[in-house]
Structures are given as C-alpha cells and as structure tokens.
Amino acid sequence: MRIGLLGTGPWARMAHAPALAGHGAVDFAGVWGRRPDAAKELADRYGVRAYDDVDELLADVDAVAVALPPDVQADLAARAARAGRHLLLDKPLAVTPGRARAVADAAREAGVASVVFFTSRFQAATEAWIAEQAATGGWFTGRAQWLAALFPGGARTSDSPFAASAWRREKGALWDVGPHALSVLLPVLGDALRVSAAAPGPGDTVHLVLEHTGGASSTLALSLTAPPEAAGVTVELRGTAGVAVLPDGSEAVVPAVSRAVDALREAAGTGRPHACDAAFGLRVTEILAEAEALLTAR
Template structure:
C-alpha cells in the first residue's frame, strides 16, 4: 500500500514519518505540508519526495495519513476520500460535528477504509485491556483521567501548538479518554444530559451516562505540573475493579504501526477497526456536547 503523509510538525516528524518509512508492509509515497520548505526537509529525512499540493499526493497514493490540526485535516480528508484514498486520521477528526460528519459521509460514499489513531487503542497493553473489558458484563461505573504538563512549563514540542492552545485538553486528550470508556460501557445515552465544569487552567471534568446504564467521569488537563501528571482509567461492577495497565516502552511509533496494520487490513476487505471514522464522528459529537455543557 502506498501511503502519503500530510503534515510536517513534531508529531509527523517523530511518529507518523518514522512509522511509515520503517513499516515493512507499506511504502511511504511522499510528504505534503503547508510549508513547502518543511515538507522538503522532512521528505529528505524520510527518504521520499515532497509534493507541492495535497491533491497531487492523493493521486499517487492508496491511502494517506494525517498529522495536521483537526480543522485543517477535516476538509482535506474529504478530498482524499473523494480521490479514492483510504484514511488514517488523527484525533479528533474535527472539532465541529459538521466537519466530522462530512468525513464520515465521504468515507461511506466512496467505500474507503478508515482508522482514527487514538494511541491507547493501539498500544498493545492498553488495547488488550479494552478488548477484555468489552467481554465483561455489568460494569456500573467508570472513570478516565489524563493529566499532562504540556502547558505547565514542560519542554513538550506541543506547548506552542496553536490549535491545542485554543481548544485545550478537552479536544486533544478527551478522545483518548473516550476511546477507553466507550467500548466497555457503551455509547453515551443522552448528549443533553452531560454535565461538565471547568477546573484550573484547561482542566475539564465531565459526567456521562451510557446506554448500558453505567455512568462515568472524565477528567482531562494539560495544565498539570509534571510531578502531578499521569494517565489512569478504572471500571467497577459485578466483576470487581479493573484498572488500565501502563503503556509499554517504545513511545507512540509502535502503536502507530499497529494503526497502519489495521488500516491495511480494513482496506483489504477485512473487518473495519472499531476505532474508525464513525467512532471519530461520535467522539466529536460527545466532546461538542461536553463543550456545550461547559458553556451552559
């Protein structure tokens, strides 16, 4: 499968690029970025070629991987699907419901495969935990917490990310938290019933009720001091208590390669991955409802 890369920032350079260039089952066809000089530099590093326009890249690819801000990604993803490309999308797929639905509609209309790269859903340890919990009945409550120091004086390359500064932890980290809560607890039953409050910095607390009858809490922040950072998730019910295991070593490249594998399998007529564009659309709908609850 020939896969093109859209994006030239730290996530593209450190995760998507190496993950595609070193993957034995695909060929990195080329790179496009909003800054031509950055695309040329990254393409040289990865041993491929830069493209002047995204449409030229789409024409030479079977699939494309996005490492772009969500609302830059959304219209380009529609064009890519219309051009016949399968989609490896970043989370969130868009920060508006209309934008997310446009991608889902284009994927369905053109019968393309899609995968949304939520890191926890593709890290082997945490993916196995999510799958195991989906086979357990009678969960009553759940919680997911993700505390990051990105905006608290860390050396993170994402601390100056414009879209993250504008949209905050809810949109950057919220998809990760939902990716581990929704599969075992079920869809959110009533978006209008969501309750949410703001905490310090960009911290958000939300309470959800699921179609299974279970309830859950979601807490995300990119304003935590490094000494208070951490990721956790917990389920409680008739089976007892189950806690999300820690991700293994190796960083995000290994999970990204597994996301590539999932896209290749789905594009080859295999079973669509649960974390596809339809899931991405639902995540956007839920996060938009949380944001509405905050505004209210």
C-alpha cells in the first residue's frame, strides 16, 4: 500500500510520519501540507517527496493518512475517498455532523476502507480491555474522566505543541478529548440513545450524562483546563461482573498508529469495515453535536 500524509503539524511530525516511515508493509510515498515549506522539511526528514498539489499526491497513492484540523480533514478526506483512496483519519472526524456525514458517505459510495485513529482503540492494553468488557456485558453504569492540562487554569499559554491549535482553543475539551471517552464507552455500553444532560464546569470543562442502548447510563467529565496535578484519565464500569477500570494507556503513540495502519490494510484487503471506521466517527460527531447544542441552549 502506497500511502501519503496530509498535514505537517505536531501530530503529523510526532505520530503519523514516523509510524508510516517505520512500517514495513506500506510505502510512505510523500507529504502534502498547507505550508509548502513545512511539507518540504518533513518530507526531507524521511527521504520522501513533498507535494505542492494535493491532487497530484492522491494520484500517486492508494491511501492517505490525515493529520489536519477536523473540518480541513473532512473536506480533504471526502475528496480522497471520491478519488478511490483509503482513509486513515484523526478524531474528531469533523465538528459538524454534516461534514462528518460527507466523509462517511463518500467512503461508502467509493467502496474505500476508513479507520479513525482513536488512541485507546489502538493501544494494546486498552484495546484488549475494551474488547473484554464488551464481551462481559451486564454493565449498569460507566464513568469517564478525561482531564487534560493543555490550558491549565484557563491559561492561554502552554508548553504543549498542541496549545497553538486554533480549533482546540475554539471547540475545547468536548471536541478534543470527548471523542476519546466515547470511543471507550460506546463499544462497551452500546450506542448513546440520547445525551440526557450537559453542563459546563470550570474553564472549558463539560459534564455529560448519556443513556445507552444496552440499558446503562454513563457520565463524562471532560477538560483541557484542569490543574496539572488533577490531570489524568479514568474510566470505571460497574455492573453484574463487579467493577472494571481502564488500564494505563501510556503506550507510545507511534506503535498505536502503526496498528491503525494495519487495521486499514486489513479493511482494504478484506472489504470488512473496521469498528472505528468513518461511520463510527460520524456517530461520535453526532453525539458531541447533541451535547454542544444542550450546552449552547443553557
């Protein structure tokens, strides 16, 4: 599989590019970015071609990995799908259901494979835990706390390479870490029937209550503005099997992206959709948009 990279930002540099370059079963064909100088710098680092024209890259590859802001990603992903290219995408797929649906529809109509990279779904320990809890069943309730200190205390400065991200500053924790929490809860508790409640907390913190098709309810606390001492991830399930807690997901990101590449290759080869395909990315977008509407209406 020849695969090209769309994007040159921190995530492309620290996750996608090294994973593609180090993967033995794909050919890292080149890089396109909105800033040609950054595309050239990243491409030169890995000895691949820098493309000035995205359509020229699409013509040369079988698949694309996308590391771009959500709505930029959505438009280019739909374009790539219509060109017959398989899609390795990032979360959130988009920040409006309409744009997310355009990607899912384009992938389905073109018959191309898609995988959305939700980190916990491709780290070995957390992926195994999610599968085990989904098989166990009988869950009564779930609790997810996804608290980051990207903007601690609401500060507008941060040492994180992601702090300059305009879409994160605008959309906040709901759209940045909310997809991670949903990617863990939905395969275990079932799809969300509705967002029963959504309330703001300090900074960009939001609290959600979901009802699930499996009969369970869940609560989510999401933040990018937590104090560093309070930051961390906790997912706890309670049900007939007792209490289950998500294991540490501190595995390096490059091996996780490599597993996502493997998942894309398998889906492309077999024609069987992956559980984290664009349709799942669309569903996550719909749930987050429902929560956002409740918060806006307060």
